[in-house]
Amino acid sequence: MSDAAVTSAKTSNAPLSRVQIALRKPGFLIGAVIIGCSALLALFPGLFSPYDPNFIDYLAVRQPPSWAHPFGTDMLGRDALSRVIHAYTVNMQMAILATVFALTIGVTVGALVGYYRGVADMIFGRVVDAVITFPFLVLVIAVVAVLGPGLINMYIAITLVGWVYYARLMRAEVIAQMGNDYASAGIVMGYSDRRIIFRHLLPNAITPVIVYWMTDMALAILLGSSLGYLGLGAQPPQAEWGVLIAEGRNFITTAWWLSLMPGIAIVITGLGFSLIGDGLADLLRPRG
Amino acid sequence: MTDHPILEVENLCTTFSRGGTALPAVRDVSFALGKGHVQGLVGESGSGKSVTLRSILGLARHYGEVSGSVRWQGQELTSMSERQLRKIRGREIAMIFQEPMTSLNPLLTVGTQLTETLKAHTDLGRRARRDRAIEMLDHVGIPAAASRLGEYPHQFSGGMRQRVMIAIALAASPKLLLADEPTTALDVTIQAQILDLILKLADEMSMGVVLVTHDLGVVAQTCDTVSVMYAGRVVEQGDVRQVLQTPRHPYTEGLMRSVPQDVPPRTQLYSVPGTPPSLFSLPEGCAFAPRCQSAGPACQTARPTLQDIASGRQTACFNPLPATQEDAA
Amino acid sequence: MTQTVMKIDDLHLSFPVSRSLLDVVQRKPGKSVNALNGVSLELKQGETLGVVGESGCGKSTLARCIVRLYAPTSGQIHFEDENIFGAAARKDRSYNRRVQMMFQDPYSSLNPRMSTGDILAEALRVHQMRPENEIAGRVEELLELVRLPQDAAEKLPHEFSGGQRQRIAIARALAVEPEVLIADELVSALDVSVQAQVVNLLLELQERLKLTILFVAHDLRLVRHVSNRVAVIYLGRIVEIGDSETLFSAPSHPYSRALLSAAPSLDPDDKGVAIQLEGELPSPLNVPSGCPFHVRCRHVTAQCRTVVPALRALEGRGEVACHHAEEINQHA
Numbered sequence: 049m050s051d052a053a054v055t056s057a058k059t060s061n062a063p064l065s066r067v068q069i070a071l072r073k074p075g076f077l078i079g080a081v082i083i084g085c086s087a088l089l090a091l092f093p094g095l096f097s098p099y100d101p102n103f104i105d106y107l108a109v110r111q112p113p114s115w116a117h118p119f120g121t122d123m124l125g126r127d128a129l130s131r132v133i134h135a136y137t138v139n140m141q142m143a144i145l146a147t148v149f150a151l152t153i154g155v156t157v158g159a160l161v162g163y164y165r166g167v168a169d170m171i172f173g174r175v176v177d178a179v180i181t182f183p184f185l186v187l188v189i190a191v192v193a194v195l196g197p198g199l200i201n202m203y204i205a206i207t208l209v210g211w212v213y214y215a216r217l218m219r220a221e222v223i224a225q226m227g228n229d230y231a232s233a234g235i236v237m238g239y240s241d242r243r244i245i246f247r248h249l250l251p252n253a254i255t256p257v258i259v260y261w262m263t264d265m266a267l268a269i270l271l272g273s274s275l276g277y278l279g280l281g282a283q284p285p286q287a288e289w290g291v292l293i294a295e296g297r298n299f300i301t302t303a304w305w306l307s308l309m310p311g312i313a314i315v316i317t318g319l320g321f322s323l324i325g326d327g328l329a330d331l332l333r334p335r336g
Numbered sequence: 337m338t339d340h341p342i343l344e345v346e347n348l349c350t351t352f353s354r355g356g357t358a359l360p361a362v363r364d365v366s367f368a369l370g371k372g373h374v375q376g377l378v379g380e381s382g383s384g385k386s387v388t389l390r391s392i393l394g395l396a397r398h399y400g401e402v403s404g405s406v407r408w409q410g411q412e413l414t415s416m417s418e419r420q421l422r423k424i425r426g427r428e429i430a431m432i433f434q435e436p437m438t439s440l441n442p443l444l445t446v447g448t449q450l451t452e453t454l455k456a457h458t459d460l461g462r463r464a465r466r467d468r469a470i471e472m473l474d475h476v477g478i479p480a481a482a483s484r485l486g487e488y489p490h491q492f493s494g495g496m497r498q499r500v501m502i503a504i505a506l507a508a509s510p511k512l513l514l515a516d517e518p519t520t521a522l523d524v525t526i527q528a529q530i531l532d533l534i535l536k537l538a539d540e541m542s543m544g545v546v547l548v549t550h551d552l553g554v555v556a557q558t559c560d561t562v563s564v565m566y567a568g569r570v571v572e573q574g575d576v577r578q579v580l581q582t583p584r585h586p587y588t589e590g591l592m593r594s595v596p597q598d599v600p601p602r603t604q605l606y607s608v609p610g611t612p613p614s615l616f617s618l619p620e621g622c623a624f625a626p627r628c629q630s631a632g633p634a635c636q637t638a639r640p641t642l643q644d645i646a647s648g649r650q651t652a653c654f655n656p657l658p659a660t661q662e663d664a665a
Numbered sequence: 666m667t668q669t670v671m672k673i674d675d676l677h678l679s680f681p682v683s684r685s686l687l688d689v690v691q692r693k694p695g696k697s698v699n700a701l702n703g704v705s706l707e708l709k710q711g712e713t714l715g716v717v718g719e720s721g722c723g724k725s726t727l728a729r730c731i732v733r734l735y736a737p738t739s740g741q742i743h744f745e746d747e748n749i750f751g752a753a754a755r756k757d758r759s760y761n762r763r764v765q766m767m768f769q770d771p772y773s774s775l776n777p778r779m780s781t782g783d784i785l786a787e788a789l790r791v792h793q794m795r796p797e798n799e800i801a802g803r804v805e806e807l808l809e810l811v812r813l814p815q816d817a818a819e820k821l822p823h824e825f826s827g828g829q830r831q832r833i834a835i836a837r838a839l840a841v842e843p844e845v846l847i848a849d850e851l852v853s854a855l856d857v858s859v860q861a862q863v864v865n866l867l868l869e870l871q872e873r874l875k876l877t878i879l880f881v882a883h884d885l886r887l888v889r890h891v892s893n894r895v896a897v898i899y900l901g902r903i904v905e906i907g908d909s910e911t912l913f914s915a916p917s918h919p920y921s922r923a924l925l926s927a928a929p930s931l932d933p934d935d936k937g938v939a940i941q942l943e944g945e946l947p948s949p950l951n952v953p954s955g956c957p958f959h960v961r962c963r964h965v966t967a968q969c970r971t972v973v974p975a976l977r978a979l980e981g982r983g984e985v986a987c988h989h990a991e992e993i994n995q996h997a
Contacts, residue, residue, distance in 0.1 A: 229774035233834075236732045237841065238761025239791055247787075251778045380856035495945050523719035523883070525942040528927040532941065550857065553929030557936055577933045594861035596890035597931050601910060602713075602868060605890070607861035611826050 076327025082320030089133055090140035097130035101287045110303045119309045122295060131287040132309050138199070138288045139317070142272035143265040146206040151261055153207070154214020155254065161215070162222030162253075163245050172215070179212040185271065189280065197280045206271065210264070217260055221253035228252075255332040262325030266318035273314055289314050341368035342544055343392070343512055348404035350384070350391045359615040361387045361400060363568045366642070367561070369512070372542040374535070376559035376576065378549055378591075382612050384568040385548045389514050392546070393429055394421045408512070427457040430505035432498070434517040439501060440489040446473075446500050447485030450507055457508035472503040476533060495526035499533070506537060512544045519554065531558050552591060556580055561648075564588045567613055567623035570642060574649030584645060584656040586628050622654070630655045670845060670877055671708040671731070671764075676701050676740035678726060678901075682950065698949045700726040701737065702901035702957075705976075708845065713871065713878040715892030715909060717885055717924070719946055723901040724881045725769075728849045731879065732766045744845075762792050765838035769850035771830035775822040781808070781833050782818030788840040807836040811866060828859035835866065845877045853882060864891060885928045889913045894983075897921045900949060900957040903976060907983015917985045917994055920958045956988070964993050 089096055105125035113120045119128035161169045179187065191205035225231060226249070234244040269289075275281030276290025284291050289310035296306025350362040362384040369375050377385040390396040392406050394413060406413040408424065416424075425431075433439045441449060450469040454460055460468060466485075473481035476499040489497055498518060505513060515534065519527035535558055538545045549555060555562050555576060563573035564585065572585035583589040593606035610627040619625055625635040634654050642650040646659075679697040688695075700723045708714055718724045729735045731742060733749060742749045749760055768774040775784060785804045789795050795803045808817055811832040822830055831851060838846060848867070852860040868891060871878055882888050888895060889909055896906040897918065905918040916922045926940040944961045947953055953960050959969040968988050976984045979991070987993070 227773075229768035229770055230776045232729075232734055233766070233768060233774050233837070235734060236761060236766045237788055237791065237837070238758040239787075243791070248776050248779075252776065380858065493945055523946070524885070524927040524929075525719065525923060526945060528929070528939055528941060531929075551929065552857070553931055556931050556933045557929040557939075580931060580933055591857055592931065594857045595931060596861075596864075596886045599890070601890055602893075604865045604868065605861040607865055608858040609862075611828060611859060612856070 073327055073330070075323045076331075079320045079323025079325075079327060082316060083324055086136060086140055086317050086320060089136040091137075093134045093137055097127075097133040099127035099130040101126060101130040101134040102285060103127070110299060110306075112303070113305055120303065120305045122292075122303075122306055123299065128292075128306055128309060131292055132289070132313055134287040135289050135292060135310065135313070138282055138286060139269050139272065139314075142199075142203075143268050143317075143321070145203050146268035146272060147210065147261060147264050149203070149207040150210035150264075151214050151257070154211040154216075155218050155250070155257060157211065158215035158218025158257075159222050159245050159250055159253070162219035163226070163241065163249065165223075169219075172219070176212055176216050179209060180216075184209060185274065188271065188275070189278075192275065192280045197283065199282050202272065202275050202281045206268065213264075214257055214260070217257050218253060221256055222249050225249050225253045255329065258332060259325045259329045262321045262328060266321035269314060269317055269321075273310075341370050342409050343369040343546075344405070344407040345388075345392065346405040346407070348388060348391055348402070348406060350387050350396050350400045350402050352400040354616075357616060360568050360618065361615060362391060364404075364642075365563070365565075365570055367563055367570075367573060369544045369546065371511075371544060372538060373561070374538060374545045374547060374559045376547050376549065376555040376562035377565060378552060378555050378562055379565035380550060380591075380612055382567070382615065383565040385550075385565050386516055387568075388565070389431075389516050389546060389548050393425060393431060393514060394418070395431075426453060426505075426510070427508045428510050429512045429514065430508070430510040431514040431516065432501045432505045432518050434520050440497065440504075442489055445486050445488055446492070450485070450500075450504055453504050453507045468507065469503075472507050473500070475537070476500070476503045476506075477529070478503070495522055495530065498522060498526075498530050502530075502533065502537070506541070506543075509541060510543060512546070513538065515545060515547045517549055518547070520549070520551075527554075534558070552580065552595060564591070567618060568615065569623065569652065570650075571624065571653070572651045573642070574646070578646070578649055582659055584649075584651045584659065585653050586630050586655075586657060587624050589657060590627075622652075630657070667712070668710045669707045670710050670745065672743045673704060673706050673708075673727075673731070674741045674743070676704040676727070676730060676742065677738045678723075678730060678735060679738050696950055699952050700901055700949060701730070701740075702952065703740070704898070704901070704903055705740075706896055706903065706906060708877055708879060711871075711875055711877055712893040713880050713891050715888035715895040716879060716881045716898060717883065717888050717895060718898035719883065719924075721946060721949060722898045723949075724883075724898050725849050726901075727898070728766065728847045728879065728881045731847055732764060733760070734766075758792070762841045763843050764845040764847065765841065765843040766847040766849065767831070767834050767838055767851050769853055771827045771834065771854055772822075774834050775830060775837075777822055780819055780821055781813070781825075781836075784833065784837055785818075785840050788837055792841045794841060803840075807840055810839065810870070811836045826859075827855050828863055831855065831863050832866065835863075835870070839870065839874070842874075843876070845879070846871075847879045847881070849881045850883070851880075852887065853884065860887070867891065885913070885925060897924065900947065900952050902957055902986065903984075904958065904986045905983060906976065911981075912983055915982065915994075917979055917982045917990050918958075918987050919962050919964055919993060923961075956986075964989055 103126060108121050108125040110123055111117055111121045117127050117129065119132060122128055161172045187209045188205045191208055192201055195201040195204060231244060231249060234248050272281055273288065273290030276288045277294045282288035282291050292310040293307045296303065300307055346366045348362060348365040352359040352361050365388050367375060377388055379385045387396055391402050396402055402414055404414065408429065413421065447469055450472060451465045454465045454468055469485060470481045473484065478484060478496060478499055492500060519530050522530060531554065534545065547559060559576045561574060562576045562579050563570045564579065564587065566587050572579055572583065572588045579588060580592060583592055590608035594608060596605055599605065608627050613619060613623055621637045622635045622640055625631040628635065632655055640652045640654050642652045645651050645656060678701040679699045682696045682698060684695050704727055716724045716727065726735060730737055736750060744760060744764065747754050754760060782804050785807050786800050789800050789803055804818055805815060808815060813829060813832055825833065852863045855863060864887065870876065880888060880891050892909040894907065895909045895912050896903050897920065899920050905912060905916065905921045912921065913925065916925050923940050923942040927942060942961055947960060955971045956969040956974050959965045962969065974986045974988045976986045979985050
């Protein structure tokens with residue numbers, strides 16, 4: 049078994065590119081299509097929405113889905129479809145802005161404490177213990193409560209808590225990579241710590257972090273809309289899925305579509321990110 | 337020596353498939369083994385030696401296609417069902433592996449693992465099983481055997497773990513032991529002890545042994561006969577003394593001469609140029625031809641088959657090396 | 666004799682073993698693994714010093730100490746009269762250029778995401794071995810030096826076999842034009858026929874580039890073949906050191922004898938002549954008192970159990986750390 053495996057690893061007679069291999073997996077393909085469409089809707093909502101999302105029409109309040117209004121209208125007569133589409137902008141923005149700072153800080157801190165260990169690592173360990181003791185949402189709500197509601201404060205709160213998860217993952221992976229002799233070789237060659245950490249260890253250690261990032265974007269949308277729903281995130285009249293669900297809540301028995309449609313948008317986008325994350329794991333794994 | 341062979345392997349072939357390509361991992365391996373006889377399979381990584389061993393016991397079936405014939409005391413193993421094989425595995429044919437840590441269950445005590453084997457393969461009662469377990473540990477040279485029954489594999493050193501593996505493998509008094517690089521992970525002084533133990537037990541229990549190794553020294557010191565494998569085929573086989581002292585296949589000779597023994601220090605060693613071929617792209621003719629110094633035009637196009645060159649001695653080469661000594665057995 | 670380039674003096678290194686909570690509660694003293702217990706040796710210009718011993722004996726730890734991957738608990742290493750663990754030397758990157766190391770595992774010692782060309786060019790750039798416009802040419806030269814095809818520069822490590830990867834590792838070490846090479850089990854992971862190729866390359870490069878080599882390995886035949894002098898290590902101590910041919914043809918320490926005898930001979934006629942060594946290597950967690958080998962030695966006396974034998978010169982032999990070397994060798 050091992051004999052044959054060694055030989056097969058040496059050769060790559062059918063050089064399929066990584067992207068080709070990844071696209072063969074239906075999951076990754078579906079994920080890519082979903083996120084691609086979501087990005088288009090987020091960037092150019094005006095091209096796809098039939099109405100102005102904030103146009104109020106008191107003559108057409110809480111209409112059920114029809115050809116004119118496929119998702120119906122809300123209590124102010126605004127077109128629900130247009131509002132769900134315009135919400136893509138802010139919700140996709142959440143996926144990026146709520147995670148990208150946590151990612152950057154976490155990767156840097158994780159790589160540094162993983163490489164240097166020592167006292168910094170012990171302190172980091174305590175911080176991790178403290179943060180993961182509380183549920184993520186509870187901590188974020190606590191921070192928002194201090195800073196005050198609003199999108200910017202929400203991003204700050206999520207970053208303040210979220211970086212710990214990235215750092216923890218990165219630290220573990222850097223420590224594992226340190227067990228490889230190429231890291232020792234870098235030290236022996238007299239390379240600077242910065243070079244060893246960022247040029248050698250980081251590219252090899254980052255794959256699981258990237259995969260986690262994809263799932264985290266899905267979670268960020270969920271979290272952002274939860275806060276919006278609770279009135280701590282995006283503020284009405286802004287079109288945001290959590291806000292839309294909250295607005296529809298009072299009419300759940302008579303105009304259920306108002307809450308259901310943004311909910312479906314959350315599920316589909318989240319699924320898209322998760323599927324991409326799965327495929328990326330294969331795509332980013334080094335060969336050999 | 338092989339008057340009444342207990343194991344006869346004939347034209348054994350094992351094929352793996354990787355991404356739609358068929359990989360000839362083992363091709364036309366044949367040998368026979370008598371009681372108390374030690375047969376070596378030697379070769380480098382990718383030569384198919386381990387796969388051959390696994391094919392004998394039907395372990396290669398799970399990931400490859402096996403053809404040819406493996407006769408065990410007259411019964412054909414290749415056509416046996418998994419259920420029938422299970423009765424033979426452990427009871428009549430046992431196997432030990434290179435890494436004893438991964439083949440022992442870390443969560444069970446050594447005593448439990450030993451008695452489980454006995455339970456599966458013998459009719460001994462509870463007490464008798466325990467006694468037999470202690471006897472086996474004692475037999476393989478583990479001091480204070482009775483007190484160590486309750487210990488877990490991680491509490492044993494590498495050499496002691498391999499002894500435990502051997503004790504488990506031999507608990508049901510098998511007639512054949514398949515050993516896959518049993519000493520590769522061990523230090524030389526421990527290796528010597530373990531090989532000695534295997535030989536001693538094989539002798540006492542008149543058990544046949546098939547030993548897979550990459551170390552020609554191990555072959556020289558333990559085996560009666562040897563098959564040298566290259567790229568899935570046997571290139572030379574016969575009595576160990578004859579094969580190692582007067583190799584007739586250029587690959588065997590290359591292997592022997594690559595080992596720095598009896599050469600002036602700090603001089604250039606004899607080395608076989610190049611690397612073993614990949615199973616994905618085997619040469620059309622002799623697999624060794626691209627690295628062979630005595631290769632002629634025939635070697636590039638036709639594949640030499642194993643031919644008798646003396647009694648009990650075969651080689652697969654169109655231009656075998658001259659017999660420097662009289663090797664009439 | 667030729668000039669000494671490196672002097673290792675009474676090197677000790679112990680790694681603390683992390684205590685479990687239970688140990689702390691029970692106030693058990695913290696244990697430590699004593700990897701090196703006073704190793705002293707000199708490396709002479711242009712020689713190959715072989716270091717042999719069983720796994721866990723400290724030979725790789727010694728190698729890693731020399732390249733400053735580990736800092737010793739006590740003891741010193743002087744390279745051209747400068748203490749390499751001194752404050753001034755630690756900042757000095759030139760030591761890292763002049764003393765290079767090659768590792769055992771060809772599958773982990775190269776960054777899997779960098780091409781061979783990048784790996785070599787990086788070494789050249791960091792140490793400013795060549796101006797930027799000559800780097801590509803020097804990479805070609807290095808590949809040729811270790812006999813790799815020119816198209817190797819664009820390839821990633823996974824596209825090479827184990828032997829080829831070790832050649833890349835050698836090329837990387839040589840890129841910075843070092844004077845001393847530390848080879849830690851350089852060929853142990855390779856097939857026999859490929860081992861010979863790499864050993865030949867190393868011998869040839871040593872000759873051409875006047876390198877000093879510390880060759881750490883467990884394969885005695887290989888060590889004998891490449892070394893001028895050999896040190897035998899047991900449980901973190903040198904038990905015998907001396908000229909390679911003398912040591913291998915007439916080992917003086919009982920451990921060296923057993924070790925040499927245990928290496929299986931290629932000649933089937935030697936079957937059964939090996940000296941069997943009793944027992945196993947004691948754990949480095951609790952090294953035996955006195956001579957570390959006494960628990961496995963056939964010649965053990967009361968003195969061996971209490972007094973650590975010092976390395977001393979033996980007439981016509983090298984240096985041996987054994988109280989009874991004379992008597993034992995007389996009977997042999």
